[in-house]
Amino acid sequence: MGQIKLLDQNMINMIAAGEVIERPASVVKELVENSIDAGATKITVTVEDGGRKLISITDNGCGMDADDLARAFEPHTTSKIKISSDLLGISTLGFRGEALASIASIAQIRAVSRTKDSTGANCIEIDCGTRTGVSPCSADYGTTVQVRDIFYKLPARRKFLKTANTEMGHITEQFTRIALANENMDLTLIRNGKELYRLSDKDDLRRRITELFPIPSSDISESLIEAGSSEKGLHVQALMGKPLISRTNNRFQYVFLNGRFIRDKFISHAIKEAYRGLLEPGRFPVVFLFIQMRFEDYDVNVHPTKIEVRFYNANLVHSQILGALREKLLGTDLETPGKLPEMQYAESTSRRSPAVRDHRIADAMAEFFRKHRPAQTQQQLGFRPSAPGIVHAVPHEKSAQYDRKFLQIHDSFIVAQTEDGFVIIDQHALHERIIYEDLCRRIRKSKLQSQRLLIPESFEVTVSGAEALKANTELTDKLGIELVPFGPRTMAVQAFPTLLSSVQPLDFIQDLIDLLDRKDAGLDAERLLDEVLNMAACKAAIKAGQKLTDSEIEQLLADRQNAESASRCPHGRPTTITFSISDLEKQFKRT
């Protein structure tokens, strides 16, 4: 007898669910997309236990009558396409007719729906494919779909779910994508009974971005430049982050095609090229890109979750995006004006009482004038006197090797005479190396010394950011950073490493969160610590463009003698270029 059998329908649905429903966040995505396709203007997402216990979506869309409600959860049922040619120009987010059937095969569902013109609502319940009939009930117009205990009959898949916090992070990310693409929608996300986001349909995009991306040290939207172009049926609109707010990963690049979040390698490449030469290696720009084009000009039917599309004219898409972004970036003054960090902090923390704010501004002003006195002392430029017990400065005869013959050029490089020629030193790269080695030495012995902040600095974090910090308390502790939670999305820094006193704590913590987020991508503890120390050194080091006094230059040259590997910065770039007298003589044809 033959071995091949036709699978029963529930098996088919479960297999399909494997493609579409990876985790609770996929359920949120599919259900919210259905609400948007149903014309909703107000959507509420409620989640319990990271979506493992409950995901509930309520919308004010067109609703379904009793027949449609029964049919919606059957496989391959959709109202969005009718004939094969519809596939050539899909204007809705969904069209495959498999999401509801898939979800209903792997969880307990209760759906209630009512159309605008009907007097009553209807309800259906389904438990992993086993359904009740549709029965009348009372409800407002629109649709609510509740999904409970996802994968509860599939222990193998349930086991793969991560902690509630991690799953919540994925859900927040899906919510963020939807919120960016639909600025004129009222959207709420509730976690375990508490409101995490309430975004009003009156928001403009910048306001929405500020709410979705709380950046510890500033208001992100102030650092966004607008670009746009419209040609050959392709409309591009972008908010581009200035290089100043670049990140350590590309998670802050959001690309939308006719309201659908997509990932596309041509577009990523165009973005990268647009910023060529404007960012340091390893940094990624923050970009929000919105593309509108004819539905017939691309195919979304290439990926089950529709995150990838196929452009019929990918070159046009690439060149137009690159052109629009690059032109705008090159035409914009990207110099960062010397901002007073303390002052900016006081402004952005508008919840603080005005009296406290004034006080902080006064303090910031005093600090500014102290820092910008004509004669700068060592410490103000980030050179700290060595901590007791650590030999940092070098015996005098070593620095005397330079014989006081040095010169700072363009406030960025130091040219110094050596015994047999001269060196050109990149002041930032060298100082970075010196601090990096110092940090490594100290952290090997024990944790970094820290000092309490006079006023703890509070900041808002994303769900995944808070989670990342929580999971890495051992690391922050080693660094001497003390963080305390203040509320569901607020934390405060109470203590910060003494060695990094020239660094803005909130600025540092933002980059730390980015790094820790990346840890999921396979960075082991040692590499992670190294990356953190790298970043710390880079931030604490004197910058290019900073004028140094003679004694500061002397100190730098002396420390150079002491460093283990002074010729390369921690990123591997050279700190020093050496020239010998004999080379010069050859060049000038003296020999």
Ligand code: ADP
């Ligand atoms: P698709 O979205 O690909 O059509 P789904 O399985 O997600 O497939 O949904 C099946 C159908 O159920 C949709 O085509 C739509 O007609 C109906 N539907 C689903 N969710 C809603 C909703 N929130 N409001 C109104 N109709 C809905």
Ligand code: MG
């Ligand atoms: Mg759908």
